[in-house]
Amino acid sequence: MSSRNAKPPVSAEASLIISCCRDFLRTRSLHNLPDAASGINWDTAIHLADIHSVTPILFSSLKQRAEKEKIPDPLHACFQANARKNLTLASELLKILALLQAEGVTAIPLKGPMLAVQVYGNLCLRAFSDLDLLIRPVDVPRARDVLLSNGYSTNWALPSSADSAWLKIKEQQLSFVQANESVLVDLHWGLLPDYCGGALDLESVWSRKQAIPFGGQVVPTLSPEDLLVYLCAHGGKHLWARLGWICDIAALIEARRDMNWTVALATAKRHEARRVVRVGLQLVSQMFGTQLPDEVVRWMRGDAGTASLARDIENRLFPDPRPHQSSWEACRLNLRMMQGLANKIRYFAGIVITPGEAEWRILRLPSWLYPLYYPFRMARMVARFAWFGRR
Numbered sequence: 001m002s003s004r005n006a007k008p009p010v011s012a013e014a015s016l017i018i019s020c021c022r023d024f025l026r027t028r029s030l031h032n033l034p035d036a037a038s039g040i041n042w043d044t045a046i047h048l049a050d051i052h053s054v055t056p057i058l059f060s061s062l063k064q065r066a067e068k069e070k071i072p073d074p075l076h077a078c079f080q081a082n083a084r085k086n087l088t089l090a091s092e093l094l095k096i097l098a099l100l101q102a103e104g105v106t107a108i109p110l111k112g113p114m115l116a117v118q119v120y121g122n123l124c125l126r127a128f129s130d131l132d133l134l135i136r137p138v139d140v141p142r143a144r145d146v147l148l149s150n151g152y153s154t155n156w157a158l159p160s161s162a163d164s165a166w167l168k169i170k171e172q173q174l175s176f177v178q179a180n181e182s183v184l185v186d187l188h189w190g191l192l193p194d195y196c197g198g199a200l201d202l203e204s205v206w207s208r209k210q211a212i213p214f215g216g217q218v219v220p221t222l223s224p225e226d227l228l229v230y231l232c233a234h235g236g237k238h239l240w241a242r243l244g245w246i247c248d249i250a251a252l253i254e255a256r257r258d259m260n261w262t263v264a265l266a267t268a269k270r271h272e273a274r275r276v277v278r279v280g281l282q283l284v285s286q287m288f289g290t291q292l293p294d295e296v297v298r299w300m301r302g303d304a305g306t307a308s309l310a311r312d313i314e315n316r317l318f319p320d321p322r323p324h325q326s327s328w329e330a331c332r333l334n335l336r337m338m339q340g341l342a343n344k345i346r347y348f349a350g351i352v353i354t355p356g357e358a359e360w361r362i363l364r365l366p367s368w369l370y371p372l373y374y375p376f377r378m379a380r381m382v383a384r385f386a387w388f389g390r391r
Contacts, residue, residue, distance in 0.1 A: 013045040014318040020061035021054060021243065022288050025250050042072040049075075052317075053127040053244030055082055060125060083124040089113055090123055092183050093131050094215045099150055100135075105143050107133040108209060108220045110188065110230070111248075117214055118221065119251040127244060130184035132173075136202065137189040144174070147185060152176040170195070170354045191230050195350025196237050196334075200226060200271050224256040225264035232280030233273050236337045239330055240283065240313045250284040253292070261296055275339045278303050282310035309336055352381045 010018075049055040059079040062071050090113040100107050110133065116126035135143050148154075154176055172190030177183070191200045208223040222230060231252065235245040253259070268277040278300045284290040286307075292300075300306055313333075331351055335344050355373035363376055 010318050011044070013040055013048055016040055016045060017049055017052065017054060017058055017243070018287065020058045021247055023065060024057045024061045025247065025254060025288050025290070042074065046072075046075055046078060048318075050078070050127075052242045054247060055079060055127055056125045057244075057247060079124075082127055086113060086116065086123050086126075086128070089128070089131060089183065090215060092178075094217060094219075096131070096133070096147070096150075096185065097217075097219065099146050100133075100143055103142050103146055105135060105139045105146070106220065107135050107143070108205075108222060110134055110191075110222070111234075114212075114214060114219065114221055115227075115248060118212065118227075119248060119255045121255070126248075130186060132186045132188060134188045134191065134205075136206070140174075140187065140189050143187055144176075147176045147187070151179050152185060153179065170350060170356050192233055192237060193350060195347045195354070196233065200229060200233075200267070204267075224252065224259045225267055228252060228259065228264050229267050229271065229273055229277055232268075232277040235280055236276035237334070239333050240279075240317070243317060246280070246283050246287060249280050250288045250290045253284065253290055261293055265296070265299055272338075272340070272343050275303055275306065275309075276337045278306040279310050279313065279337060282306050283313065286310060287314060303339070305336070353378055 045058070046055070049058045055075070055078050059071070059075055062075070093109060093113055097107055097109070109131070112128045112131050113123055116123050116128070120126050133143075154174065171193050173186050173188045176185045176187065178185075190202065191205065205222065205226050208226055209220050210223050211218045211220050213219075221227075228249065231245070231249050235249070238245070240246060265277075268274050281292060281296065281300055285292060331348070334347060334351075338344050338347055353374060355377040359373050359377050359380070363373070365372060
């Protein structure tokens with residue numbers, strides 16, 4: 001193995017967390033888990049688990065395999081705190097869905113409580129901190145008004161007061177926070193920004209949506225095939241910085257052995273998400289031993305760069321905490337996860353040229369001067385890249 005792809009040493013705490021994830025996902029049985037948990041710096045382990053959003057997995061795996069007295073009280077307390085938070089967020093989700101439905105707005109919950117129930121089978125077995133809702137673009141003004149009239153607010157304003165201005169937000173989402181700051185809600189009118197690979201066509205997503213029981217109600221959700229592509233694309237967009245995002249994909253595959261892989265792979269191809277899906281599947285295979293159908297394994301081999309990219313991503317996960325990653329490093333890794341010059345150019349233009357919330361916060365211009373945000377954005381990004389280039 002070349003030094004470039006050589007796996008860096010992993011701490012005992014990180015090794016334990018990875019082992020517990022494998023055990024929890026039932027990909028490998030760890031009979032020696034109690035021994036592996038001895039000599040661990042639990043403050044470090046709990047901190048790492050929190051960073052990677054796998055605290056419930058760490059606790060649950062240890063509870064099944066280790067003796068009760070070997071589970072530290074702080075880990076138990078973190079698990080209980082996460083469970084209480086999840087119950088609060090799930091209750092708030094049902095309330096918001098009802099309020100939106102009363103105004104004729106249908107929303108599909110993304111990740112959060114729904115994903116916990118869908119792929120882990122238990123609301124308390126996934127760590128999350130906010131609520132994400134997918135709505136149709138035409139429903140953005142009504143959904144915004146529902147949240148604003150029910151105790152939520154935004155902490156920034158658009159350059160224009162017209163409703164159409166909201167749809168110019170390049171991330172295709174807007175964040176709202178409850179008055180007491182206990183709940184954060186992100187409204188999405190696109191699963192991912194248009195400049196990212198895996199920005200699924202909304203009409204197709206809505207036509208394939210399913211529904212599952214949740215909290216005594218029947219709640220819409222993404223189809224398993226769309227959910228797989230979305231989770232891979234979401235993880236890729238955020239550079240797979242959390243082990244929990246990789247666990248979500250592995251858990252989905254284990255929970256939905258009836259997944260229509262032909263549809264899933266065709267969806268990845270149609271939405272220019274082949275490489276990022278291949279990377280996600282490679283990660284769950286090499287890290288957790290997740291079993292994939294033979295046709296999927298053959299499909300993954302169709303991209304020679306997948307395995308190397310997945311190894312690089314795995315090597316970046318630990319040790320933690322990692323230093324803050326520069327915009328240029330993030331941009332470069334995202335470009336590696338995209339195939340085709342046109343997609344790379346579109347992504348680079350979306351990152352460097354298209355203005356966003358940061359520009360609107362810094363420079364307040366009247367709506368008729370909106371085009372000036374574009375050169376302002378480019379100047380800011382050039383200065384940022386130049387600064388990181390000198391480090």
